[in-house]
Amino acid sequence: MSDPLQDSVTSPHISSLKFAKLHSPKMKSVYWRHFGFPTSEDDCIITKQSIVCTLCHKVLTNHGNTTNLRAHLQYRHKEMFDLLVQENGIRVPPRKPTSTKLISKVKREPKKPKIKMEYSPPTLHSTISNESAANDEHDEQSILYESVVPMTYDDDDVIDSNHFTKIEVSNANDIKTSCSDLLTVNNRNERKFCITTSTAGNIEHELGIDEYQMLEALANLVVNDMRNIESLYDEGMTKFIRSLCGNVSVPALKKVETYLKEVHSDKQTTLADQIKVHSQIKPFSLGFEIWENVEQKHFLSIYFNYATEAPDYNLVNQIYCTIEYNKFTVIDTIFEDFNLNNCTAAIVNCDYDEYLKHFLSEKNIPIILSYDTIVNHCIKNVMELPGVASIIEEIKDTLMRYHLEISSKGVEIPQICSDFPWTYYELLKFFSETLSWPEDVEALVASSKIVYDILSTLAVTVDTLRGEEIPLSSMLSPITSKVLSKKLMLVDGDDNFAATIKDTISTTLDKLVLSDIHLTISALLDPRFHRLININNYNACVQILTEKFDRIVDSQGISPTKPSPRPVNYGVKSSPGAMSKKSNLELFFDLTESPVEQPVAHEASSVETDLKRYRSDVYVPLDESPFLWWNKMSHLYSTLKHLAVQYQCLPCVVNMNYKKPIKQQIDEHQKRFMLTGNLIDAILFLHYN
Known part of the structure; x- marks a missing residue:
């Protein structure tokens, strides 16, 4: 008898299926012991429409029953099949008896498939x-x-x-x-x-759609659009699906929920295992975002930040989980398997939550306010000034008065959203630059132009951060110092109105950025920026770094190191070709001359002496990677290399939403605001990962 599984019917994308591991599901049938779902190197199930034999790695189609599993074992692995039958008392159905007629059964030719034809009335x-x-x-x-x-x-x-x-x-x-x-x-x-x-x-x-494909497509729709599952069963959506898919039935709501939970569980478990192991041996940082939904429930989204070395040195920012956040929430349970002693700092988007502050303070984790939140504070404080508030109201009235004329020209008027202060900036820009106004509005245009020009300084800083894949916290102090010393200084011609706006922004930035000692240390240990900051609390920085280094020595058992010989030149110069196109950072700082090296006396290696040599000797171009620089040159500063790693995993924002256009930010904010039910964590996790 020929092998019924020889030349098995597998499509090209199945026969060439590449997998790293096999995931054996828990099924009642004993046949499943020798079959599993193909998974990737990250332990994520590639597809559940195909199953793989663990004995010979043959790929079969999953029909939802064990018919082809039994047939495969029976004809390909007869000894194993007989053993299963004997151990479990399985009764194998008898084969169909052959016909007793004298006329022998004609075996069809191998290349002529059977065709059954029926014609309807x-x-x-x-x-x-x-x-x-x-x-x-x-x-x-x-x-x-x-x-x-x-x-x-x-x-x-x-x-x-x-x-x-x-x-x-x-x-x-x-x-x-x-x-x-x-x-x-x-x-x-x-x-x-x-x-x-x-x-x-x-x-x-x-x-070419079956039930499994429909289930996967609907789940992807929920995740990609951040929508509630119930929206799939709205009348309009149902009609749309049926118009495309004909008589293919839409999976039940429970099936979609179960599928999403399974996918989320697989991916989240894999990620959790990775970052829990990482937290035990390497430094990391956390991000906390507090937000509210349409049910007025508060949620806490937690992000995990860590530096990787392969294939490239870079910083990774990933959402870890989202939990409902109230007075009964126990944050400690989330981090039971984390080593929070390796947490460098926490970036938060809200500086008014005392409960979160208390938790982080208990764990001795410094708190840094996300830079997009800092900029929002600056704009809000400016908008609350009486003179600016009256200008905004006059602009609204003027736009209402000329609304019909503006609309007839096909121009869209920016709308203000109180949750997004940048919409005020967009309104001022539109009013002062986009339109031409009659003479009676010129005074208002001039006033709005003053506010817009000053706020443009903040826009430049955000654009500078957008040039980085993930901006480090070490950028904030030098950027803020540059803004305060060059962009927000009072100049001839500034009246009291302009001076008040500049002073408001300067005070906010000084309080939230320059006064933060951890941001100062972060910039100090970044070879690109240590020369671009003014350190008013240098002794306090040295003390904190010394205490950190002592804890690292105790926990990791680092042996004292001998001072390294002083090389001729510590600077890392870029090639002329690399300097032809300047990065956002180079354009922002506009550095033209290299600092002159100042000799430092050779002393025994310590945090303080290494820091003096480092600040005197090191000059690194702004387009140089701090990860690569410390990897190449860290042997020259034996104490600082362990401290620098602590701050290389510290971004200056909770997530990367600030990079998106303001309209897209508002749209995603509104979608998340409408999420309800018990799948919020799964939807957000899968959407951003």
Whole structure:
């Protein structure tokens, strides 16, 4: 007897399926012991529509039952199958008895599949247009059912005929009974519903969607658009799905929920295992974002930040989980398996939450306010000034007065959103630069232009950060120092109104950035920026770094190191080609001269002495990678290399939303605001990961 699984019916994308591991699900049937779902190197299940034999790595199609599993074991692994049958008392169904007739069964030729043809009565498709049928010799509609049978199967009872069904609706004259053409066009194991109707427009719908694909597509729709699952069953969405997919049934809500939970559980478990191990041995930082939904429930989204070395040195920012946040929330349970002693700092988007502050203070984790939140504070403080508030109201009134005229020109007026202070900036820009106004509005335009020009300084800083893949916290102090010393200094011609606005922004930046000693230390240990900051609390910085180094020595058992010899030149120079196109940082700081090296006396290695040598000797261009620099040059500063790693995993923002256009930020904010139910964590995790 020929092997019923020889030349098994697998499509090209299945036969070439690449997988790293196999995940064996917990099923009642003993046959599943030797089969599993293909998974990637990250332990994520690639597909559940295919299963792989753990004995021979043969890829089979998952029909939802064990028929083909049993057949595979029975004919490919007979000894293992007999052992399973004997151990579990399985009764194998007997084979069909052969015919007792004298006429022997004619075995079909290997290259002629069986074809079953049935023609329906003319009334079956009376709704189809008869315009084209009037010109034909046969005016009735018909259906052709073709069951393409695998050519190597001798036993028809093993075949799952539903898996090889193709249904085609067409004109009677267009029926083609040649199966060879069909086999060359459509792969034999695809369940493909091909519907061709003779309508006036000769519209053709060709679908290749089964229940599993529909389930996956709907889950992706929920995740990508950050929508509630219930929205899939709204009347409009239901009609849209049916218009595309015909009679393919929409999976039940519970099925979509279960699928999302499974995918989220797989990915989240894999990520959690990785970062928990990372937290035990390497420094990291955390991000906390507090937000509210339409039900007025508060949520806490937690981000994990860590530096990687392979394939490149860079910083990774990933959302870890989202939990409902109230007075009964126990944050400690989330970090039970984390070593919070390796947490460098926490970046938060809200500086008014005392409960979160208390938790971080208990763990001795410094708190840094996210830079996009700092900029929002600056704009809000400016908008609250009486003079600026009156200008905004006058602008609103003027736009209302000229609304019809502006709309007739096809110009969209920016709308203010109180949760997004940058919308005030967009409104001022639109009013002062986009439109031409009559003379009676010129005074208002001039006043709005003053506010807009000063706020543009903040826009430049944010644009500078956008140039970085993930901006480090070490950038904030030098950027702020540059802004205060060059952009927000009072100049001739500044009236009291402009001076008040500049002073408001300067005070906010000085309080939230320059006074933060951890941001100062972060900039100090970045070889690009240590020369670009003014340190008013240098002794305090040295003390904190010394205490940190002592803790590192105690925890990691680092042996005292001998002072390294002083090299001729510590600077890392870029090639002329690299300097031809300046980065955002180089354009912002506009450095033209290299600082002159100042000799430092050779002393025993310590945090303080290494810091003096480092500040005197090191000059690094702004486009140099701090990760790569410390990797190459850290042996010269034996104490600082362990401290610098602590701050290389510290971004200056909670997440990367600030990079998106303001309209997209508002749109995503509103989508998240509308999320309800118990799948918020899963939807957000899968959306951002």
